[in-house]
Amino acid sequence: MEFDDALTSRVKELALECGFARVGVAPAGPVERAEAFRAWLASGFHADMTYLARNVEARFNPAKLLDGARSVICLAVSYSPGRDEPDTDAFIARYARGRDYHRVLKKRAQALCDLVRAVEASFVGRVFVDSAPVAERSLAAAAGLGWIGRNGSLIVPGLGSYVLLAEIVCNLPLRPDDSRQSGCGDCRKCMAACPTGAIISEGVIDARRCLSYQTIENRGDIPADLWPLLGLCVFGCDACQAICPHNRRAVSGDAELTGSAGEKPLTLKEILTWSESDRDRLTRGRALRRATHRMFLRNAILAAGNSGDPSLLPLLESHQADETLQPYFAWATKQILAAGRQ
Numbered sequence: 109m110e111f112d113d114a115l116t117s118r119v120k121e122l123a124l125e126c127g128f129a130r131v132g133v134a135p136a137g138p139v140e141r142a143e144a145f146r147a148w149l150a151s152g153f154h155a156d157m158t159y160l161a162r163n164v165e166a167r168f169n170p171a172k173l174l175d176g177a178r179s180v181i182c183l184a185v186s187y188s189p190g191r192d193e194p195d196t197d198a199f200i201a202r203y204a205r206g207r208d209y210h211r212v213l214k215k216r217a218q219a220l221c222d223l224v225r226a227v228e229a230s231f232v233g234r235v236f237v238d239s240a241p242v243a244e245r246s247l248a249a250a251a252g253l254g255w256i257g258r259n260g261s262l263i264v265p266g267l268g269s270y271v272l273l274a275e276i277v278c279n280l281p282l283r284p285d286d287s288r289q290s291g292c293g294d295c296r297k298c299m300a301a302c303p304t305g306a307i308i309s310e311g312v313i314d315a316r317r318c319l320s321y322q323t324i325e326n327r328g329d330i331p332a333d334l335w336p337l338l339g340l341c342v343f344g345c346d347a348c349q350a351i352c353p354h355n356r357r358a359v360s361g362d363a364e365l366t367g368s369a370g371e372k373p374l375t376l377k378e379i380l381t382w383s384e385s386d387r388d389r390l391t392r393g394r395a396l397r398r399a400t401h402r403m404f405l406r407n408a409i410l411a412a413g414n415s416g417d418p419s420l421l422p423l424l425e426s427h428q429a430d431e432t433l434q435p436y437f438a439w440a441t442k443q444i445l446a447a448g449r450q
């Protein structure tokens with residue numbers, strides 16, 4: 109295939125102008141790893157995220173997502189705090205502390221499409237941000253943005269793994285980048301740091317044990333054996349990323365995503381007193397919105413139990429009457445009372 113090197117360089121310059129920290133190109137053809145993905149599904153590691161089992165072929169072949177597709181422009185933005193941030197007693201995963209990344213990245217990618225079209229009128233492209241069956245990490249790795257770490261995340265040299273991904277599948281003949289070697293070396297800190305042992309082998313996560321799945325995706329009940337392991341997690345978990353040496357060295361990321369643009373950190377006291385409309389108002393425009401009011405309460409009650417903080421007991425009691433939260437309430441109360449006796 110003939111590639112247009114001048115156009116490739118111009119597209120990459122424009123991507124940086126649109127606010128992306130990294131850009132790379134992958135060919136719009138079959139991506140290796142479809143078999144590993146199928147094996148992951150067959151093991152049941154996807155829990156109840158049954159949508160992942162649909163359209164596996166398209167997920168690993170972006171050519172199926174656009175007629176005439178030739179290239180995938182892979183884009184990354186950093187949300188790294190760039191320092192050790194003090195956490196409150198309600199742990200919110202870093203990716204969800206700022207504005208909703210789907211919106212932020214989509215807007216920037218659409219602006220990039222407009223600029224590319226102005227340079228090359230024949231451009232046709234489709235933007236994806238976690239919005240369709242697209243193997244985003246595999247594509248980003250194929251486009252040389254970084255490597256897949258033992259924690260399963262894409263690690264970008266200089267940025268670490270606190271990055272979010274977007275793609276533009278397009279018809280332009282862009283030159284693909286080379287993929288990179290892993291930079292994890294012998295380090296296995298992430299595997300040891302996972303509170304639930306969810307990293308069952310290198311880069312393979314059993315979502316059923318992952319606290320990110322349990323607190324953000326699981327709309328039913330969290331298995332009781334995980335309650336004490338949840339720690340203070342109310343929305344997601346960063347244990348396998350916070351320990352990563354590549355994140356300790358990373359520079360700070362985008363203010364829109366890190367929450368440094370003005371979002372106030374949440375506390376257990378606040379969440380435990382939220383009404384449905386408080387939750388609605390305070391999660392608007394944020395990735396936090398994915399959890400329902402009941403999920404926030406369920407998670408905050410468990411975190412309160414793990415905090416051992418007696419000042420939270422009266423707030424817990426206000427949820428006693430909710431039948432669906434009753435087992436969590438009973439357990440958390442017992443934990444706090446037991447902590448007080450020690």
Ligand code: B12
Nearest residue numbers: 141145201244245256260261262272273313320321344345
């Ligand atoms: C389902 C999902 C989850 C699930 C399952 C996670 C998992 N590890 O599979 C849950 C809810 C647990 C989850 C958690 C998180 N998620 Co999530 N999630 C997704 C989603 C929608 C699909 C991922 C998927 O298909 N998983 C199944 C596994 C088997 O596939 P995979 O992770 O892509 O793994 C493949 C690659 O690693 C590849 N591979 C491995 N080695 C190599 C080597 C080479 C050379 C190549 C080419 C490929 C390759 O093979 C694997 C199998 O096919 C993607 C968005 C998307 N459409 O891709 C976001 C996504 C992966 N999530 C993201 C984030 C931010 C998170 C959290 C950090 C959020 C949090 N803090 O709570 C955690 C991290 C947990 C972890 N350690 O993985 C980001 C990750 C960015 C990054 N730096 O990697 C994504 C890409 C969203 C985005 N648009 O930015 N997530």
